[in-house]
Amino acid sequence: MVEPFxxxxxxxxxxxxxxxxxxxxxxxxxxxxxxGVSGAGKTTLLKILAGLIKPQQGEIHLNQRxxxxxxxxxxxxxxxxxxxxxxxxxxxxxxxTALENVISGLNHLPKAERHARANDWLEMVGLATExxxxxxxxxxxxxxRIALARALxxxxxxxxxxxxxxxxxxxxxxxxxLQLLKLKSRIHCPVIMVTHNMREAQLLADHLVLMNNGxxxxxxxxxxxxxxxxxxxxxxxxxxxxxxxxxxxxQDQSKQTTQIQLGSHQFCLPDPQVxxxxxxVGCLLPNELNVLSNSAPIAITLDIxxxxxxxxxxxxxxxxxxxxxxxxxxxxxxxxxxxESSQAVWLxxxxxxxxx
Amino acid sequence: xxxxxxxxxxxxxxxxxxxxxxxxxxxxxxLAFNQFRGKAWVEAxxxxxxxxPPTVIGYYLxxxxxxxxxxxxxxxxxxxxxxxxxFSGLVLASLLVNIxxxxxxxxxxxxxIPDDVxxxxxxxxxxxxxxxxxxxIPLVWPGVLTAIVLCFSHVLGEFGVVLMIGGNIAGETKTLxxxxxxxxQAFDFDAAGIMSLILLIFAVCTLAFTTHLTKKIGVNRG
Amino acid sequence: MIRFRFVxxxxxxxxxxxxxxxxxxxxxxxxxxxALDKIQQQFEQDTGKQVRISYGSSGQLMQQIKxxxxxxxxxxxxxxxxxxxVDAKLAPPPAKIYAIGRLAIMHNKHVKLPLSNNLAYxxxxxxxxxxxxxxxANPDHAPYGARAKDVLQAIGVWQQIQPKLLYGExxxxxxxxxxxxxxxxGIVALxxxxxxGFSEKADAxxxxxxxxxxLTQAMVLLNNASDTAKAFYAYLQSPKAQQTLLDFGFDLxx
Numbered sequence: 001m002v003e004p005f006x007x008x009x010x011x012x013x014x015x016x017x018x019x020x021x022x023x024x025x026x027x028x029x030x031x032x033x034x035x036g037v038s039g040a041g042k043t044t045l046l047k048i049l050a051g052l053i054k055p056q057q058g059e060i061h062l063n064q065r066x067x068x069x070x071x072x073x074x075x076x077x078x079x080x081x082x083x084x085x086x087x088x089x090x091x092x093x094x095x096x097t098a099l100e101n102v103i104s105g106l107n108h109l110p111k112a113e114r115h116a117r118a119n120d121w122l123e124m125v126g127l128a129t130e131x132x133x134x135x136x137x138x139x140x141x142x143x144x145r146i147a148l149a150r151a152l153x154x155x156x157x158x159x160x161x162x163x164x165x166x167x168x169x170x171x172x173x174x175x176x177x178l179q180l181l182k183l184k185s186r187i188h189c190p191v192i193m194v195t196h197n198m199r200e201a202q203l204l205a206d207h208l209v210l211m212n213n214g215x216x217x218x219x220x221x222x223x224x225x226x227x228x229x230x231x232x233x234x235x236x237x238x239x240x241x242x243x244x245x246x247x248x249x250x251q252d253q254s255k256q257t258t259q260i261q262l263g264s265h266q267f268c269l270p271d272p273q274v275x276x277x278x279x280x281v282g283c284l285l286p287n288e289l290n291v292l293s294n295s296a297p298i299a300i301t302l303d304i305x306x307x308x309x310x311x312x313x314x315x316x317x318x319x320x321x322x323x324x325x326x327x328x329x330x331x332x333x334x335x336x337x338x339x340e341s342s343q344a345v346w347l348x349x350x351x352x353x354x355x356x
Numbered sequence: 357x358x359x360x361x362x363x364x365x366x367x368x369x370x371x372x373x374x375x376x377x378x379x380x381x382x383x384x385x386x387l388a389f390n391q392f393r394g395k396a397w398v399e400a401x402x403x404x405x406x407x408x409p410p411t412v413i414g415y416y417l418x419x420x421x422x423x424x425x426x427x428x429x430x431x432x433x434x435x436x437x438x439x440x441x442x443f444s445g446l447v448l449a450s451l452l453v454n455i456x457x458x459x460x461x462x463x464x465x466x467x468x469i470p471d472d473v474x475x476x477x478x479x480x481x482x483x484x485x486x487x488x489x490x491x492x493i494p495l496v497w498p499g500v501l502t503a504i505v506l507c508f509s510h511v512l513g514e515f516g517v518v519l520m521i522g523g524n525i526a527g528e529t530k531t532l533x534x535x536x537x538x539x540x541q542a543f544d545f546d547a548a549g550i551m552s553l554i555l556l557i558f559a560v561c562t563l564a565f566t567t568h569l570t571k572k573i574g575v576n577r578g
Numbered sequence: 579m580i581r582f583r584f585v586x587x588x589x590x591x592x593x594x595x596x597x598x599x600x601x602x603x604x605x606x607x608x609x610x611x612x613a614l615d616k617i618q619q620q621f622e623q624d625t626g627k628q629v630r631i632s633y634g635s636s637g638q639l640m641q642q643i644k645x646x647x648x649x650x651x652x653x654x655x656x657x658x659x660x661x662x663x664v665d666a667k668l669a670p671p672p673a674k675i676y677a678i679g680r681l682a683i684m685h686n687k688h689v690k691l692p693l694s695n696n697l698a699y700x701x702x703x704x705x706x707x708x709x710x711x712x713x714x715a716n717p718d719h720a721p722y723g724a725r726a727k728d729v730l731q732a733i734g735v736w737q738q739i740q741p742k743l744l745y746g747e748x749x750x751x752x753x754x755x756x757x758x759x760x761x762x763x764g765i766v767a768l769x770x771x772x773x774x775g776f777s778e779k780a781d782a783x784x785x786x787x788x789x790x791x792x793l794t795q796a797m798v799l800l801n802n803a804s805d806t807a808k809a810f811y812a813y814l815q816s817p818k819a820q821q822t823l824l825d826f827g828f829d830l831x832x
Contacts, residue, residue: 052475078478091476095494104490105480150480160479423646441647523647524632525603541633541750542611543757543773 008062008158008190014055018044019214026190026207028063033205033222034194036237041214042194043088046160049192050085051078062157062190082108084151084159084189089167090143092135098122098146099131105154121153122146124186125179141172145179152183161193165200177203198239202226210234232356235284242285243356244325248275258355264322267298269350282356289316289331289346296347302327304342309333318344357550360527361535365555368443368531369511372450373504380458380503381496385488387459388466389474406456414520417449421521441523446531449517457506465499466492498570505566509559602807603648604631605639607655607795608715608750609679609722609767612774613826614653617819625813627806635748637719643668643800650807653797653814655679655749655767656721660796669798676814678829679793681725682771684756684782685763693763693783697733703762704738713744713755713764721793722749726765728790756780768827784827794831 007027014020020041026032034042047053049060051067054075060068067076078085084105085091093101102118109117122128125145135143144164151159164180165173181204195201201208202222209219217234218225229235232243246262251274258271262283275281290296302318305326309315313330320327321343387399405413421428421439432438439445469492477487493500515533522529524538532555539548606614611633622628629651634642636654640662643649652669653676654660660673683693683700691708692699703709714730715723723745730736744760746752749767756764757780771782799811813819820830 047475050475050479052478078475079481079483082481083479085476085479087472087475089470089472091470091472091474093473093477093491093494104477104482107481107486147476150476154481418645424644428646438646438648440645441642523642523649524634525648526630526632527601528603530632538633540754541608541748543754543770543776 004064006063008049008060008192010049010058010060012045012048012055012058012060014048014057016056017053020045020048020055021214022209022211022216024209024216024219026192028190029184029188030206031184031191031193031204032207032209033201034192034209034211035196035198035201036211037196039213040211042196042211043162044214045211046162046192046194049158050083050160051076051081065157082154082157084154084156086144086147086151086159086161086164088162088164090135090147092143092147092150094135097132097134098127098138098142101135101146102150102153105150108154117153118149121149124152124183125149139172140168141176144168144172144176148179148183152187155188157189159187159189159191161191163194163196166195166197173200180204198226210237212237228354229284230356232282232284235356240284240287242287242327242329244283244285244320244323244327245280246283248277248279248281250277251275260355262300262323263320265300265320267350269353269355271355273355284354284356285327286348286352287329289318289329289344291331291344291347296349296352298348298350298353300346300348302344302346304344357547357554358530358532358535358539361530361532362551362554364443364527364530365512365532368446368450368514369508371447372454372511373507375447376451376454376458376507377500377504380455380462381493381500384459384462385466385492388463388469402459403456405453410453410514410516411520413453414449414517417445417452417517418521421445421448440521441525441529443528445521446518446529449521450511450514453514453517454507454510457510458503461499461502461506462496465496468499469495501566501570505562509562512555512559601628601630602650602804602810604629604651604653604807604810605643605647605649606631606633606651606653607636607639607721608633608748609655609769610653610677610795610826611750611770612772613769613823613828616822616826617814620818620822621810621813624818625809627809629806629810633748633750635715635720635723637721638748648802650800650803651797651811651814652800653795654721655793655795656724657794657796659721660798663798663800667801669800673796673798674815675794675796675831677795677823678831679722679725679795680768680787680827680829681722681729681765681785681790681793682768682782682827683763683765683785684753684771684780685761686757686759686780688759689762691762693781695783695786696789697729697735697785700733701735701738704735704742709739709762710742711744711755711761712739712742713746713752713761713766715749715752715766716745716747720746720748720752721795722767723752725790725793729765729785732789772826787829795828 007025009025011023012020018041022045034045036042044053048055057070066074067081068074093104099118099122102121103114106114106117122131125148127142127145130138130142165176193205205222208222208225210217210225212233218230226238229238235243244262246260249259249261251258256270256272257268258275259268301321303321304316304318307314307316314333316329316331318327318329418440423438428439435444437444439448477491513533518529518531518534524530524534532551536548536551614631618629618631636656636659639652640659643652643663644666652660652663657673663669664671664673683697685691691703714726717723717727730739744755746755750770752764753766753770755761756766768784
């Protein structure tokens with residue numbers, strides 16, 4: 001007897017208000033990040049999950065309860081879905097105090113319980129002392145925490161966060177990240193978080209859904225997706241710009257390896273896919289320039305065109321000898337000083353290189 | 357000093373404002389939050405009284421609601437009294453003429469409510485009425501107040517329409533502005549002057565009071 | 579406490595108008611205002627009953643009555659408008675002539691031009707450019723305006739004076755224009771010049787009645803007339819009322 005899936009399951013297909021084609025799920029207690037550039041459709045998808053926008057076709061289920069089914073003409077309103085929603089600019093009620101804001105979401109509780117529940121959650125986000133202040137009197141970070149408390153106090157069946165940390169400064173953002181991580185144990189529903197910041201997704205999310213132009217490019221655990229993008233677009237979206245084109249020289253089907261020509265280098269890589277001889281294939285290379293590893297069998301010579309200091313790292317613009325594709329790499333400053341010449345030898349293992 | 361005329365003017369202003377304000381709130385909200393085909397036409401229609409001369413409006417009301425018209429006769433059967441040359445006619449005329457004054461400020465105020473706030477209200481489990489009462493009205497209140505003031509003072513000074521369909525009947529349709537006009541024609545410039553001054557003071561006080569109230573609301577918001 | 583004040587406020591608003599609704603309304607041409615106001619006072623003193631009077635130009639009042647204005651008596655400044663009401667079956671015939679109106683030429687005390695009953699100086703004053711603006715009632719719907727036009731045509735100045743004319747919406751407004759410093763006078767109802775305080779501000783001379791058709795002022799009692807209205811209608815024809823009309827410069831019908 002297979003245990004029924006506990007969490008959010010959704011499949012959406014629509015062209016209004018924009019084109020969206022998405023299918024994914026999220027378990028109770030887990031955080032799924034919707035990652036993509038502006039206009040990718042992330043916020044629209046979030047609003048569809050909230051019930052604020054009605055898509056043309058699809059299904060949305062939560063814990064075996066159907067929220068949306070286009071075939072049955074079923075569409076529950078946000079009020080009927082019992083969700084927690086934190087909009088991008090928090091959507092606080094400016095005329096109410098912090099406490100009243102949190103109580104606003106508790107109409108489903110008996111009056112006697114509302115005050116206590118609101119107080120508890122304000123304490124949990126560290127704003128018990130500010131409960132009688134109004135939003136205009138509070139800082140951006142404090143307002144964000146009220147919005148979060150208001151959503152979480154409802155003990156919602158689904159928590160939706162729309163770029164929750166983008167409207168605050170970097171310092172406050174770090175504190176808010178910490179806050180959310182601390183609260184994670186208290187959250188028993190699926191959490192869908194929209195973000196355009198990959199670092200944030202890495203930090204907070206268990207699963208990553210990569211979106212572009214309304215479609216899902218790739219989804220999986222955060223580590224999987226980030227380390228193994230499945231296409232060039234995905235790689236770009238994840239911040240990796242280093243895609244170089246190589247030529248397939250030969251394949252060994254039994255060992256599942258492919259020999260490629262990259263610039264003036266040749267080497268062998270593990271590759272489950274069947275390729276044609278002479279086929280042009282994209283290679284995703286890492287961002288970090290490593291010149292020291294002793295066990296790395298692949299050595300690629302680079303022409304270094306310029307480098308500059310960026311924070312702790314040295315940013316480097318280089319090309320592989322025999323190729324013209326510009327590569328953006330970073331490395332520790334000391335390593336670069338060791339090479340006085342305008343060339344460097346990059347040491348890589350076969351798993352560092354992904355064939356697309 | 358024609359106290360009856362002053363009271364009549366105030367009565368007309370109060371009744372018109374009391375009827376028009378709640379209706380305008382609901383209509384303004386519908387217009388602000390919904391897009392539909394022909395919306396531009398509806399909004400233009402609502403603005404028409406602003407550009408039509410009051411006497412033209414009065415004329416059309418006379419022809420449209422007079423006892424010789426079907427509409428006028430129907431309304432007379434329904435309400436029991438004729439419309440034109442009666443107080444009810446003034447109320448009807450005032451309601452129609454003041455739609456833009458009531459609707460515009462309130463609609464702008466509703467449009468100014470950020471989408472995030474409305475979305476958050478819906479996701480907090482507040483239905484449309486709860487959202488209107490607890491979230492939206494406190495935010496649009498200055499707009500509503502502006503509408504009330506505009507409406508009230510506009511009706512107080514209304515002349516052209518009242519003249520056309522009122523008939524200058526003391527105690528029924530002889531509002532203060534008509535009384536002032538009447539006094540001038542009777543060469544009673546003193547009385548006309550006193551009444552004009554009272555109307556002016558009343559209008560200025562109303563304006564000052566509501567400005568003060570609006571500021572107070574702003575301060576309360578922190 | 580606040581609620582109680584609110585209720586009281588509303589009652590106050592409604593009270594005077596509820597009371598007023600039972601008093602019959604009379605529509606009267608603007609020129610009879612001062613005479614009729616006095617007759618109204620006398621009526622109230624003598625009978626204890628009240629009427630409300632609305633003044634306007636006869637043509638406008640006739641239109642309003644046709645559109646259903648709830649007047650119970652209509653005093654027109656001519657017989658035609660009153661007859662139209664009878665023809666429209668809104669009042670039983672006949673239209674009763676209650677007075678013969680007279681015109682007057684007037685200007686305020688700041689204008690230093692002579693006045694005469696046959697307007698002898700007017701032509702000269704026009705040629706000398708001493709008259710920039712001259713007020714009469716609107717001939718289209720005010721009988722006194724139409725008669726004023728007749729006078730001006732009779733003495734042969736109509737072409738010259740027409741571009742300088744100010745039209746009052748009724749003869750009382752014409753008098754108001756004529757009184758103001760924006761005009762050099764006008765032709766108005768003689769009865770208006772008999773108003774209290776008028777002689778302090780302006781000079782007026784009655785115009786020779788032969789210069790224009792008779793201003794036969796007629797009245798009708800409308801179909802919906804109440805008993806009080808009927809009583810007032812009769813009172814208007816009493817000797818006391820007629821004397822008041824004479825005092826204010828009207829002639830009586832033979």
